[in-house]
Amino acid sequence: MSDDKPRDIASIKKEWDELAERYDTYYERFGGAVEHYVDWEILKEHLPTNRDAKILDAAGGTGRITLPLAKMGYSVTLCDISPAMLDVARRKLLDAGVLDKVEITECDINKLPYADESFDFTIGWNSMFEAAKELIRVTKKGGMISVFLVNRCGDAISKFHEDPNTALDLLSSKSNVVTYNNEKYLTVNVDEARELFEKEGIRIIEIYALCGMVEFLSISEDIRESRQWDEKFFKQTTEIVLRMSKEPSLKGLSRHLAVYGERIR
Numbered sequence: 001m002s003d004d005k006p007r008d009i010a011s012i013k014k015e016w017d018e019l020a021e022r023y024d025t026y027y028e029r030f031g032g033a034v035e036h037y038v039d040w041e042i043l044k045e046h047l048p049t050n051r052d053a054k055i056l057d058a059a060g061g062t063g064r065i066t067l068p069l070a071k072m073g074y075s076v077t078l079c080d081i082s083p084a085m086l087d088v089a090r091r092k093l094l095d096a097g098v099l100d101k102v103e104i105t106e107c108d109i110n111k112l113p114y115a116d117e118s119f120d121f122t123i124g125w126n127s128m129f130e131a132a133k134e135l136i137r138v139t140k141k142g143g144m145i146s147v148f149l150v151n152r153c154g155d156a157i158s159k160f161h162e163d164p165n166t167a168l169d170l171l172s173s174k175s176n177v178v179t180y181n182n183e184k185y186l187t188v189n190v191d192e193a194r195e196l197f198e199k200e201g202i203r204i205i206e207i208y209a210l211c212g213m214v215e216f217l218s219i220s221e222d223i224r225e226s227r228q229w230d231e232k233f234f235k236q237t238t239e240i241v242l243r244m245s246k247e248p249s250l251k252g253l254s255r256h257l258a259v260y261g262e263r264i265r
């Protein structure tokens with residue numbers, strides 16, 4: 001983190017508490033459903049084969065990922081700073097009959113209340129590189145980690161129309177910090193992401209371009225926002241977005257980079 005102002009946890013919590021009941025509606029629309037499908041397909045490729053594996057979904061919010069993991073039979077620990085996001089998750093897990101597979105904890109991702117090397121697979125999909133050291137600490141040696149980071153170039157592209165100065169500052173490396181919901185995030189490119197994690201003892205397995213790729217397909221806003229769609233077109237869209245996420249020449253374009261790696265020390 002590049003400035004030393006104390007983080008305002010109360011206001012971060014408030015922002016997410018207020019968003020909690022609406023958060024999942026993004027994934028009920030075509031654009032969000034495509035993103036969720038692709039996030040999940042990629043995660044599935046890296047899941048432990050052993051269903052007894054212990055998985056941490058840190059800053060896991062409404063359980064978008066915890067729910068399908070619990071349905072697959074994994075024991076999941078879900079933690080988040082926002083009690084309202086966790087309430088939504090608890091309700092969904094109860095409705096699906098898998099609440100007993102999940103331990104839910106309200107905590108700050110930067111101060112996880114878990115012992116060193118507690119988990120076989122640690123997921124941190126809220127884009128904070130600052131939390132990565134904590135996530136690595138609680139991952140077993142030989143275990144896996146999946147972290148979303150803000151992708152500098154893609155982030156600058158997506159905010160250019162609203163704030164060209166900030167976008168250009170990001171691209172010219174005058175800044176590598178962006179603020180969302182009162183929280184500061186480090187922005188990186190693929191090489192920087194690789195270097196940062198390798199320094200922390202992570203062997204990089206793959207880095208994917210995720211979030212916002214569907215916007216490059218010129219699909220009308222009506223379709224992207226719609227809650228009903230043609231299944232064949234959905235399938236075709238997920239296929240191309242999945243390919244785009246893995247295509248090296250497109251890795252600057254997404255809003256997030258998803259780093260997958262193995263803890264080797």
Ligand SMILES: C[S@@+](CC[C@H](N)C(=O)[O-])C[C@H]1O[C@@H](n2cnc3c(N)ncnc32)[C@H](O)[C@@H]1O
Nearest residue numbers: 016059060061064080081082085108109125126
């Ligand atoms: C974009 S949502 C992602 C939720 C979930 N990982 C997903 O992919 O659907 C970000 C989540 O991070 C949580 N969060 C933000 N700052 C946090 C912190 N310091 N500690 C723990 N959770 C935090 C928010 O409450 C919110 O649930």
